[in-house]
Amino acid sequence: MTIRQRTQVGIVGAGPAGLLLSHLLARRGIDSVVVETRSRAYCEARQRAGLLEAGTVQMLRDSGLGKRLDAEGLEHGGIYLQFAGDRHHLDFRDLAGRTVTIYAQTEIVKDLITARTAADAKLEFEVTDVRVSDPGAQEPVVMSYRTKDGERREVTCDVIAGCDGFHGITRGLVPGLATYERAYPYAWLAITADVPPSTDELIYSRHPDGFALHTMRSLRTSRLYLQVPVETDSKDWPDDRIWTELSKRLALPGWTLETGPVVDKSVTPMRSFVAAPMRHGRLFLAGDAAHIVPPTGAKGLNLALADVRLLTEALDALLTDRDSRLADEYSDTALRRVWRATHFSWWMTSMLHVDSGAGPFDERLQLSQLDYVISSRAAATTLAENYTGYRF
Ligand code: APR
Ligand code: PHB
Numbered sequence: 466m467t468i469r470q471r472t473q474v475g476i477v478g479a480g481p482a483g484l485l486l487s488h489l490l491a492r493r494g495i496d497s498v499v500v501e502t503r504s505r506a507y508c509e510a511r512q513r514a515g516l517l518e519a520g521t522v523q524m525l526r527d528s529g530l531g532k533r534l535d536a537e538g539l540e541h542g543g544i545y546l547q548f549a550g551d552r553h554h555l556d557f558r559d560l561a562g563r564t565v566t567i568y569a570q571t572e573i574v575k576d577l578i579t580a581r582t583a584a585d586a587k588l589e590f591e592v593t594d595v596r597v598s599d600p601g602a603q604e605p606v607v608m609s610y611r612t613k614d615g616e617r618r619e620v621t622c623d624v625i626a627g628c629d630g631f632h633g634i635t636r637g638l639v640p641g642l643a644t645y646e647r648a649y650p651y652a653w654l655a656i657t658a659d660v661p662p663s664t665d666e667l668i669y670s671r672h673p674d675g676f677a678l679h680t681m682r683s684l685r686t687s688r689l690y691l692q693v694p695v696e697t698d699s700k701d702w703p704d705d706r707i708w709t710e711l712s713k714r715l716a717l718p719g720w721t722l723e724t725g726p727v728v729d730k731s732v733t734p735m736r737s738f739v740a741a742p743m744r745h746g747r748l749f750l751a752g753d754a755a756h757i758v759p760p761t762g763a764k765g766l767n768l769a770l771a772d773v774r775l776l777t778e779a780l781d782a783l784l785t786d787r788d789s790r791l792a793d794e795y796s797d798t799a800l801r802r803v804w805r806a807t808h809f810s811w812w813m814t815s816m817l818h819v820d821s822g823a824g825p826f827d828e829r830l831q832l833s834q835l836d837y838v839i840s841s842r843a844a845a846t847t848l849a850e851n852y853t854g855y856r857f
Pocket of ligand 1: 628751766
């Protein structure tokens with residue numbers, strides 16, 4: 466037996482994009498159904514990025530999600546750039562008049578699931594066989610799926626939001642989609658460690674043996690990354706080897722990297738990917754479903770949430786006022802920010818990593834670029850305004 470339902474917005478995927486969209490729509494009186502293939506526990510435990518632009522923080526606060534973020538988030542006024550044996554501070558307050566905040570994606574996901582559950586949202590985890598009818602057809606679009614208990618559901622929707630990440634199904638529903646891609650010849654080995662950070666702000670270090678980043682999750686928990694070859698298996702990296710390599714790549718006379726128990730270890734590939742357009746008929750793509758950036762500069766989560774903010778305005782105008790202007794502009798408007806972040810992430814990545822296929826000429830260019838960033842106010846401002854979130 467198939468159970469039939471009706472909603473305004475069918476949302477595929479309960480990552481940060483899908484969850485925030487259903488939350489923001491509900492605040493405007495717009496009904497949605499969210500379907501997610503993974504379990505709630507899995508979504509809440511998935512380790513991802515952890516740095517929010519100033520505008521992202523403000524949006525979360527404005528939408529009633531600021532309580533834990535304000536209590537537990539760590540505001541940072543800059544970063545350190547390390548290369549050629551020296552560490553230099555970039556002061557974002559001075560350069561761009563803005564700050565960034567450390568607050569893990571997993572915490573945002575937990576806050577959103579708590580808020581949506583408290584509001585009795587239609588949020589279904591562990592569904593299977595999610596299908597979406599042709600969003601280019603005249604009639605309302607149908608999102609169908611099987612619940613955890615094996616029951617078939619069909620939801621008739623005014624529109625669908627494809628928030629199902631890079632491996633989702635919705636991007637494939639856009640005919641004639643153009644894709645733009647760059648794979649990088651290295652990966653990141655990530656660890657979370659039960660040890661207070663050895664730094665007050667993030668350290669981005671370019672070392673001849675490869676890039677390293679010291680970030681954090683709280684004043685008790687550190688998060689660190691090492692550039693490693695693409696085919697790396699984290700099993701080949703016992704904790705001692707990781708700490709030795711991190712200590713070497715982050716080394717500075719008079720400074721010590723404190724070590725501690727490693728509680729999480731993973732390898733992340735690095736890629737840039739953009740799909741366009743982000744809309745086809747009644748389907749709107751948001752977040753990783755439409756674009757991926759390499760993690761250097763932490764733009765992925767911020768971009769996903771910026772898409773959702775824009776999409777909320779567009780869907781509110783479309784569904785409440787029958788005004789399709791913002792919906793028609795959604796893809797172009799979103800892609801403008803996406804391409805800015807794609808360029809910035811590519812630039813940060815290429816400036817800081819060691820490409821074993823490149824020669825001494827490329828290395829000199831990287832070092833010259835880093836030297837320019839720390840010595841020219843104009844160059845430092847370029848980094849600062851992109852890092853803290855460029856405002857169009
Ligand atoms: N049906 C339902 N849900 C699906 C399907 C499907 N067919 N396919 C994938 N999903 C779910 C995934 O299990 C995941 O929970 O969609 C969700 C997509 O979430 P994310 O991958 O976190 O993507 P998004 O919400 O866009 O958030 C982007 O994640 O990768 C990071 O750096 C990125 O921080 C950024 C953020
Ligand atoms: C993180 O905290 O995980 C993080 C921060 C900054 C980056 C990448 C990752 O550039």
